[in-house]
Each structure stands twice: as C-alpha cells, then as structure tokens.
Amino acid sequence: MFDDLFTDYTLRTVVLGSTLLGIVSGMVGAFAVLRRQSLLGDAMSHAALPGIVLAFIVTGSREPLALMIGAALACWIGALLVMSIVRTTRLKSDSALGLILATFFGAGLVLLTWVQQWPTAAQAGLDRYLFGQTATLLERDVIAMAIIGLPTLLILALFWKECAILAFDPDFASTIGLPVRLLDVLLTSLLVVAIIIGLQTVGVVLMSAMLVAPAAAARQWTDRLGVMVALSGLFGASAGVVGTLLSGAVARLPTGPMIVVCISVLAFASLLLAPRRGLVWAWLRNARPIVMHR
Amino acid sequence: MGMAAECPPDCYAPVMRPMNPLTDIVLIASATAVACALPGVFLVLRRVAMISDAITHTVLLGIVLAFFVVQDIRSPILAVAAAGTGVATVALIELLHRTGRIREDAAIGLVFPFLFSIAVMLIAQYAGNVHLDVDAVLLGELAFAPLDRYTLGNIDLGPRALWLMGGILGVSLLLLIMFYKELKLATFDAALAATLGFMPTALHYGLMSVVSLTAVGAFNAVGSVLVVALMVAPPAAAYLLTDRLSRMLALSAAFGMLAAILGCAAAFVLDTSIAGAMAVVTGLIFGMAWIFAPERGLVAQALRHARQRQEFAQAMLLVHVLHHERTPQGAVECDAAHLNEHLCWDASFTAHILRRAEQQGLLQRQNSEITLTESGRRLAEQTLRGER
Numbered sequence: 001m002f003d004d005l006f007t008d009y010t011l012r013t014v015v016l017g018s019t020l021l022g023i024v025s026g027m028v029g030a031f032a033v034l035r036r037q038s039l040l041g042d043a044m045s046h047a048a049l050p051g052i053v054l055a056f057i058v059t060g061s062r063e064p065l066a067l068m069i070g071a072a073l074a075c076w077i078g079a080l081l082v083m084s085i086v087r088t089t090r091l092k093s094d095s096a097l098g099l100i101l102a103t104f105f106g107a108g109l110v111l112l113t114w115v116q117q118w119p120t121a122a123q124a125g126l127d128r129y130l131f132g133q134t135a136t137l138l139e140r141d142v143i144a145m146a147i148i149g150l151p152t153l154l155i156l157a158l159f160w161k162e163c164a165i166l167a168f169d170p171d172f173a174s175t176i177g178l179p180v181r182l183l184d185v186l187l188t189s190l191l192v193v194a195i196i197i198g199l200q201t202v203g204v205v206l207m208s209a210m211l212v213a214p215a216a217a218a219r220q221w222t223d224r225l226g227v228m229v230a231l232s233g234l235f236g237a238s239a240g241v242v243g244t245l246l247s248g249a250v251a252r253l254p255t256g257p258m259i260v261v262c263i264s265v266l267a268f269a270s271l272l273l274a275p276r277r278g279l280v281w282a283w284l285r286n287a288r289p290i291v292m293h294r
Numbered sequence: 295m296g297m298a299a300e301c302p303p304d305c306y307a308p309v310m311r312p313m314n315p316l317t318d319i320v321l322i323a324s325a326t327a328v329a330c331a332l333p334g335v336f337l338v339l340r341r342v343a344m345i346s347d348a349i350t351h352t353v354l355l356g357i358v359l360a361f362f363v364v365q366d367i368r369s370p371i372l373a374v375a376a377a378g379t380g381v382a383t384v385a386l387i388e389l390l391h392r393t394g395r396i397r398e399d400a401a402i403g404l405v406f407p408f409l410f411s412i413a414v415m416l417i418a419q420y421a422g423n424v425h426l427d428v429d430a431v432l433l434g435e436l437a438f439a440p441l442d443r444y445t446l447g448n449i450d451l452g453p454r455a456l457w458l459m460g461g462i463l464g465v466s467l468l469l470l471i472m473f474y475k476e477l478k479l480a481t482f483d484a485a486l487a488a489t490l491g492f493m494p495t496a497l498h499y500g501l502m503s504v505v506s507l508t509a510v511g512a513f514n515a516v517g518s519v520l521v522v523a524l525m526v527a528p529p530a531a532a533y534l535l536t537d538r539l540s541r542m543l544a545l546s547a548a549f550g551m552l553a554a555i556l557g558c559a560a561a562f563v564l565d566t567s568i569a570g571a572m573a574v575v576t577g578l579i580f581g582m583a584w585i586f587a588p589e590r591g592l593v594a595q596a597l598r599h600a601r602q603r604q605e606f607a608q609a610m611l612l613v614h615v616l617h618h619e620r621t622p623q624g625a626v627e628c629d630a631a632h633l634n635e636h637l638c639w640d641a642s643f644t645a646h647i648l649r650r651a652e653q654q655g656l657l658q659r660q661n662s663e664i665t666l667t668e669s670g671r672r673l674a675e676q677t678l679r680g681e682r
Contacts, residue, residue, distance in 0.1 A: 033396075033397075033400050036397060036399055037399075038397070038399040038400040038402070038403040039344050039347075039399045039402060039403055041403070042344075042347070042403060046519065085584065088584075088592060088595065089534055089584060089590065090533070090534075090590070091338070091530055091533060091534075092341045094341050094342060094343040094344045095338045095341075095343040095526055095529075095530045095533075096530075097343070097344055098343040098344055098346060098347055098522050098525075098526035099343075099523075099526050099527050099530055099577070099580060101347065101519070101522060102347075102519055102520060102522035102523030102526060102527065102573055102576075102577075103523055103527060103573050103574060103576060103577025103580070104577075105519045105520070105523075105573070106519070106520055106523055106567075106569070106570040106571070106572070106573020106574050106576075106577070107570065107573070107574045107577070108570070109520075109567045109569070109570035109573075110561075110564075110566045110567050110570035110571050110574055111566075112567075113566045113567040113570065114564060114565070114566040117565065131414065205410075205519075206407050206410070206411060208403050208407060209403065209404070209407035209408065209411070211403075212400050212403035212404055212407075213403075213404055213407075213408075215400075216396050216400050216404050219395075219396070220395060250419075252418050252419060253415060253418060253419065254414060254415065254418050256411070256414075257410075257411035257412070257414045257415045257418075258411070258415065260407050260408065260411040261408065261411045261412060261415070264404065264407065264408035264411070267404055268408075271390070271393070271395055271396070277395060279393055279395065
C-alpha cells in the first residue's frame with residue numbers, strides 16, 4: 001500500500017490533497033477551539049452546501065475554484081447570520097448555530113434534489129460533497145486547494161502575536177488597541193478557507209471534526225500555543241493520509257468518515273494517554289492506595 | 295395505494311378507502327414537526343440546542359448496530375436501541391466535559407462526528423443488504439412513507455410513519471403535561487429545582503430521552519440534519535414572540551405545523567426534497583419573526599432606537615430652553631435658528647424635534663423665539679432632577 005504512494009499517480013494526488021487539508025484545518029481549528037468556536041465550524045461547513053450547488057447552477061460547470069468560491073460565500077453569510085442573531089436577539093449561540101446549520105443545509109438539499117432532475121449529466125457527482133470522495137480528486141483540485149490553503153498559513157504566521165492575544169484574552173486585545181473586529185473577521189475567513197479545502201475530501205457533513213479533533217488532541221500534549229498549533233496541523237495531516245489510504249484499500253469505504261474516525265481515535269487516545277494531562281494517569285494517581293506513615 | 299390497490303373489487307366494502315398520499319404526507323410531516331417542536335422548546339431555553347445536532351447524528355449508529363442484531367428494519371428494538379444511543383451520546387459528552395480536559399462545545403464537536411462516521415461506514419460497507427443508504431440518512435424518505443401501511447385484515451389503518459410519529463407525539467405530550475411544573479422550574483431556575491428536590495439531572499436525561507426518541511421517529515421521515523431544523527427553528531421563532539412558556543410551546547407547535555404544510559406544498563410544486571423544503575420554511579418563519587416580532591424584532595428595535603433618540607433630543611432641547619429663558623442671552627439662545635449651532639444638530643433634525651415638542655404642547659414659538667409651556671417646564675425640571 002505504501003509503495004504505491006511513490007508510484008501511483010492518483011494515490012499521490014489524493015494523499016497530497018488530504019495532507020493539505022489536515023495541515024490547514026488542524027492549524028486553523030486550533031484557534032477556533034481555543035476561542036470556543038468549535039461548533040461554528042460545524043454550522044459553517046453545513047452552510048456551504050447551498051453555495052456549492054448555486055455556484056454550479058450559475059456557472060454550469062464543476063470547476064473546483066468556482067464551487068469553492070460559492071461555498072466560501074455561503075459559509076461567510078452563514079457565519080454573519082449566526083453572529084447577528086446572537087447580537088440582536090436573546091437567543092444564545094447554540095440556537096443560532098443549530099438554526100443556520102439546519103436551514104442552510106435544508107436549502108442545499110432542496111437545490112441539490114432539484115438540480116439532480118436536470119436532463120444534463122454535468123451535475124452528476126455534486127452529492128459527493130456531502131461525505132467527500134477523495135478518489136475523484138484531480139491534480140487541478142489539489143492545485144486549487146494549495147492556491148487558497150498555503151497563503152492561509154502565511155497569514156497565520158504574519159498575525160501570530162495578534163491572533164494569540166485574541167485567542168486567550170480578547171478584552172486585553174481590545175484594551176491595547178488591536179483591531180479586534182478585523183482580527184475576528186480574519187480568523188473567521190481562515191476558518192472558511194479550511195472548510196472549503198475540506199469539501200471534496202471530507203465533505204460538508206463531517207468537516208467540523210477536522211477542525212475540532214486535531215486541536216483537542218494537540219491541546220492534551222502541550223500548554224504552549226506554538227507547539228499546539230504545529231501538533232494540531234501534524235495530527236490533522238497524518239489522519240488525512242492514513243484515512244485516505246485505508247479508504248482506498250477497502251472497497252466502498254467513504255473517505256470522509258474514515259478520516260474522521262482516524263482523527264477521532266487520535267483525539268481520544270490523547271485524552272487518555274497524553275503525558276501529564278492524560279486521564280489514565282489521573283485515574284491511576286487517584287486509585288493508588290494511601291500509605292499511612294507512622 | 296398499498297393494500298387496497300391489490301384488492302379485488304368485491305372485497306372493497308369493508309375497506310376504508312385509503313386517503314390521498316398527499317394528505318398522508320402532509321399529516322406525517324405535521325405530526326413530525328409538532329413532535330420535534332415541543333422538546334425543542336426546552337432545548338432552546340436550556341441552551342443545549344446543539345445537543346440535538348449530536349443526538350440526531352448518533353441515533354443512526356444505534357439503528358445500524360441494532361439492525362445487525364435483529365436483522366429487521368421495522369423492529370421496534372431498533373428505535374429503542376437508537377434512542378439509547380442518543381442518551382449515551384449526551385452522557386459521553388458530559389463525561390468528557392467533566393474531566394476538564396476539553397470544553398463542552400469541543401466535546402460535542404468531537405463525539406458526534408466520530409459516532410456518525412462509524413455509522414456511515416457500516417452502512418456503506420453493508421449497503422447491499424441493509425435498507426438504509428446514506429442519502430436516506432440525510433434526506434429522509436417522506437415521499438415514500440405513505441406506501442408503508444398498517445393493515446388489520448382488510449382494513450387499512452393508515453401509514454406506519456403516521457402511527458409512529460403520532461405515538462411519539464402522544465407520549466411527549468403526556469410527559470409534558472405530567473411534568474410541566476417540574477420542567478418549567480428546572481429550566482428557568484435549576485438551583486431552586488434542585489433545592490426543592492425535583493432532581494434536575496433526572497429531568498435533563500428524561501428530556502434527552504424524549505429528544506432521542508423523537509429524533510429516531512423523525513429520522514425516517516426527514517433525515518438527520520433536518521430534525522435539527524424542526525427542533526430549533528420553530529421554538530427560536532416563538533421565543534422572540536412571547537415571554538410565557540405555555541404560549542411558546544403552542545406557538546412552536548403552530549410554526550412547526552405551518553412549516554410542514556408550506557414545505558410540503560413547495561416541494562410538490564418544485565418537485566424537490568420535502569424535508570429540505572420544510573427546513574427552509576422553518577428558516578423563513580424564524581426570519582420573519584426576527585425581523586417583524588413586536589418588541590424584539592429588528593424593525594421594532596430600530597423604531598425604538600429612533601424614538602429614544604428623539605425623546606432624548608427633546609429633553610435636551612427643553613432643558614436648554616429652561617436654562618436660558620428669562621436671561622439676558624435668552625433671545626439668542628432660545629432662537630430656533632440658532633439651536634442648530636448650540637446643540638450641534640443639523641437643521642432638519644432641529645426642525646423635526648421642534649415640531650414634535652410643539653405638537654405635544656411642550657413649547658410655543660413666537661417670532662422664532664421659543665418659550666416653554668407649563669408642561670414643558672415641568673418636564674425639563676423633572677429631567678434635571680433625574681426623574682425621567
């Protein structure tokens with residue numbers, strides 16, 4: 001299986017794609033988790049579906065860049081609506097997230113079902129965005145992913161200090177005069193980028209796991225932001241590669257769920273076994289009999 | 295449809311004619327929507343709406359695992375196992391959260407995609423011999439629900455899905471009536487409920503069981519994600535319209551039913567996903583409530599801000615005039631044409647406020663000089679004393 005990695009062209013493309021996804025979603029997700037926005041990614045990735053189908057209806061093609069732009073716009077509108085519902089009503093963020101997630105996704109399904117009745121064949125395969133299908137990943141898809149994904153990491157590096165302050169103490173950030181709203185927009189945009197990179201690989205339904213699980217795993221191993229973000233990217237990438245290879249090796253195994261299972265297992269293992277924070281060590285400490293010294 | 299269509303004509307006499315499948319679909323959709331909206335009210339009020347997202351995804355794993363054991367997609371054991379998985383999900387999330395290693399939202403985001411992924415992979419692996427496929431998981435099969443009917447001898451008892459959802463609705467209505475007081479108290483003041491011995495934790499898990507059971511029932515009809523729409527959107531809209539729990543429950547049920555009827559109608563006309571259309575309609579109903587709700591809607595908020603701005607400006611004007619009238623500079627300070635400059639207002643705003651105050655009988659204008667009336671002076675003095 002691993003020998004194919006260097007000889008098989010399709011496999012190489014697919015693995016490159018899921019590595020890219022793992023790195024970007026892991027690193028961006030670390031900030032989302034620290035800022036208590038773990039579920040915003042879930043709502044936004046579901047909200048991408050109507051954007052994908054609308055982009056197809058408008059352009060009439062499955063050009064990945066066009067669909068990604070449509071998805072990005074829909075993600076952004078979804079995120080904006082969540083924020084303004086929380087700001088202008090007495091509903092809390094959980095209701096706003098559930099509302100946007102489900103209604104946008106419903107709209108996406110309406111459009112998808114409608115488009116699938118068209119007599120042309122161009123729309124075939126749009127439903128692979130639900131659960132992802134890396135087998136269909138082409139070189140042009142991976143190039144599109146790299147074009148929008150790699151600048152994300154550059155931006156994160158450039159605004160590292162600002163993002164770190166925002167993640168740990170937003171009040172302090174606004175006190176020292178950082179443009180908090182602008183940074184908020186920036187981090188949300190990075191989340192959007194991570195989501196649209198994952199559309200073809202993991203699909204809209206399970207994308208949120210790629211943002212939350214690597215970060216939750218990485219958090220258990222360290223107390224330093226830099227290490228956490230790097231580890232999170234590493235975990236995401238390795239889960240992406242292993243999940244893709246496994247789903248390629250077994251027939252009828254959808255890639256998205258396989259990658260999600262890999263990264264989740266990694267997260268649960270970290271929760272249990274990570275040095276110092278691991279739950280197993282805590283249980284062992286508590287279970288140790290107390291020896292009375294005379 | 296179903297039984298009756300295959301019957302020879304002479305056995306028709308005792309057969310109740312099956313209803314039009316469209317009527318059946320609307321009835322099933324309405325029962326589903328109302329059954330989802332009632333527990334949804336408590337999810338929204340208790341700020342755990344996203345738990346419904348987790349539960350609706352993980353019940354699938356329960357259905358799949360139970361199916362491997364009993365090998366019968368119509369077995370009631372499936373529903374029980376699935377509801378059990380839903381409650382187990384909630385317990386697992388809480389367990390993870392309580393270890394202090396990750397926050398609650400991250401715990402939700404970690405647990406449910408994992409369990410859902412396992413379910414989807416199992417379905418994909420055994421797609422050949424399971425009557426479950428991934429599309430049905432997301433879309434539901436409401437359009438086919440009327441084909442699957444209960445019959446007693448020759449008598450058509452109606453679609454199975456209607457009995458299922460009607461039964462679940464009945465159970466949750468019964469529980470709601472029995473535990474109304476306890477639920478109300480535990481939702482609005484959990485600490486007091488605990489003090490009085492109402493066992494908020496037991497109530498919480500009871501509610502989660504009802505949510506899980508409803509999710510399982512609704513799952514067949516509308517698919518996993520759209521159950522979330524039916525559970526969250528109608529109560530969220532109702533929450534913007536009322537402050538009473540009883541009214542919120544009634545409004546949510548009404549909104550759910552409206553979404554079911556309009557959603558079905560839209561789906562028939564456009565020939566598209568019924569469940570998706572219902573979800574879109576719930577979103578639109580929420581959007582209407584968000585914009586137009588009296589007191590809490592966006593329009594009401596904007597109007598209130600505008601009115602408060604004018605009332606504040608009017609109070610400033612009255613105080614200004616009170617301060618300067620009958621003083622040497624009074625003629626200048628109280629001149630309508632100079633007010634713009636003194637209060638830093640633009641001309642049209644000044645004119646508007648002057649007209650407003652005059653209409654309310656708070657001031658008089660003689661040759662552009664302003665004098666307060668008796669009530670205007672009283673108002674200005676009250677403002678200065680901080681009584682208004």
